[in-house]
Amino acid sequence: MTVMPSVPTRILFLALSATPVLFVASQQGGEAQAPLAEQVFKKIEVFKGVPASDLMPAMQFMAASMKMECTGCHDAKDFSADTRAKETSRKMVLMQRDINAKYFNNRLEVTCNSCHNGQEHPAAAPIPNGIAMRHPRLDSPPKPDELIAKHNATVGTATAAIVRSGNLTAPNDVTHKAETLPLVFIQATGGKFTIVSGERKAGSDGQATWYGPNPMVDEPAAVFNRMGRAWRGDDGFAGLVGMSVAGKDVIGKTEVIVVRASRPSTKSTEELYFDKKSGLLLRMVNIRRSTIGTVISSMDYANYKNVGGARVPMKVTATFAGGEQWIMDFKSAKADSAVTDSAFKVGG
Numbered sequence: 001m002t003v004m005p006s007v008p009t010r011i012l013f014l015a016l017s018a019t020p021v022l023f024v025a026s027q028q029g030g031e032a033q034a035p036l037a038e039q040v041f042k043k044i045e046v047f048k049g050v051p052a053s054d055l056m057p058a059m060q061f062m063a064a065s066m067k068m069e070c071t072g073c074h075d076a077k078d079f080s081a082d083t084r085a086k087e088t089s090r091k092m093v094l095m096q097r098d099i100n101a102k103y104f105n106n107r108l109e110v111t112c113n114s115c116h117n118g119q120e121h122p123a124a125a126p127i128p129n130g131i132a133m134r135h136p137r138l139d140s141p142p143k144p145d146e147l148i149a150k151h152n153a154t155v156g157t158a159t160a161a162i163v164r165s166g167n168l169t170a171p172n173d174v175t176h177k178a179e180t181l182p183l184v185f186i187q188a189t190g191g192k193f194t195i196v197s198g199e200r201k202a203g204s205d206g207q208a209t210w211y212g213p214n215p216m217v218d219e220p221a222a223v224f225n226r227m228g229r230a231w232r233g234d235d236g237f238a239g240l241v242g243m244s245v246a247g248k249d250v251i252g253k254t255e256v257i258v259v260r261a262s263r264p265s266t267k268s269t270e271e272l273y274f275d276k277k278s279g280l281l282l283r284m285v286n287i288r289r290s291t292i293g294t295v296i297s298s299m300d301y302a303n304y305k306n307v308g309g310a311r312v313p314m315k316v317t318a319t320f321a322g323g324e325q326w327i328m329d330f331k332s333a334k335a336d337s338a339v340t341d342s343a344f345k346v347g348g
Helices: 009-027 052-066 084-103 144-155 218-228
Strands: 161-171 178-187 192-197 200-205 209-211 214-216 241-251 254-263 268-275 281-289 294-307 310-319 325-336
Touching: 144 241, 144 254, 144 268, 144 310, 161 192, 161 310, 178 325, 192 218, 200 218, 209 218, 214 218, 218 281, 218 294, 218 310, 241 268, 254 281, 294 325
Parallel strands: none
Antiparallel strands: 161 178, 161 325, 178 192, 192 200, 200 209, 209 214, 241 254, 254 268, 268 281, 281 294, 294 310, 310 325
C-alpha cells in the first residue's frame, strides 16, 4: 500500500480536477509544447495565454495573500462556475497588471499581497498594534453620559496642578533612535500642561500649544493637546459631539466599553475605552481623515494612583500613526498649588 505524502487541500483539489484534461492535452501534437491555461481549464478569462502550469501557483498566491481557502472564491461543487467573488478577483488581477504596466514597465512590483497582506479586505489605514476599528456589539449598552459620569466620579477632581515625575522613552528628534530621559509633566485645569524631558519641551496655556519656542497649529497642535488632556471634570470631555456606544472590546484582560464621538475642532473621530468595572478611561483612539487616507493614533492610560484627591494614570503611552511611541512612566506624583500660569506660557 502506497501512502500519499501530505498535500495541501487546495493543491490536491485543483490538481485532481485538472489532470484528466491535462493528460489529453499533453498527448496531442508531435512537439512537446506547454499547454495554455485555457486549453486545460474551463472558463479561463484573465489567465488566457498563461501557461497552464502557472495557474495553480497563481491561485495559491492569491489565497495566501488573503489568508483564504479556494472555496472563498470558487464553488466547491464546480470550480469552473462563475461566482461574485471570482468576478471580483478577475477585476483585481486586471487592475494589478494595469498598475505594473503603467508605472513599473511590466515588472511584477504590485501584487495582491501589496494591499491585502493577509486580509480579505485591504486595510485602508495603518492601524497601531492592538487597536481594532470594529467592536462586537454590546447587549443593553449604557448611555455615553453615564459612562463619562462614572469616570469623572472615579477620577475625582484636582483643585491644584498635578505634577508627575518619571521617565520618557521616545525616539530622539534627530536620530529617531529610542532613548529614555527624565520627565516632568504638569497638568492643570483648562487644558493647561507642560512636558519637559531633556531638551524636549512642549505644552499649552489652554489657548496656544507650543513645542520648544514655536507655537503649533492644526494637527501638530492637536497631537500634543491629546497628550496633555486630563480627562477630568466638566471640561474633560468638552468638544466631543454625537456620542454613541460603539461596542465592547478588551485591553489585555480588561473588558472595556467603547464610546465613539466626533471632535469638530480637529475634524476627527475619537473612541474612548472605559473600564467596564471601574469606569476609568483606559484608552483614547483618534481617527483623522486626510485627502489620501486616514491617520490613526492612540493614548493609553494605566496604573491609576490617588494624588491630591484625584486619580491619575502613572503610565501614559502615546502611539502615533507610524507606530512610534512616547512612553511616559511616572515614579512620583503630587498636587502642587504653587504652580502658576507662567509654567504654561509659550516656550515654557
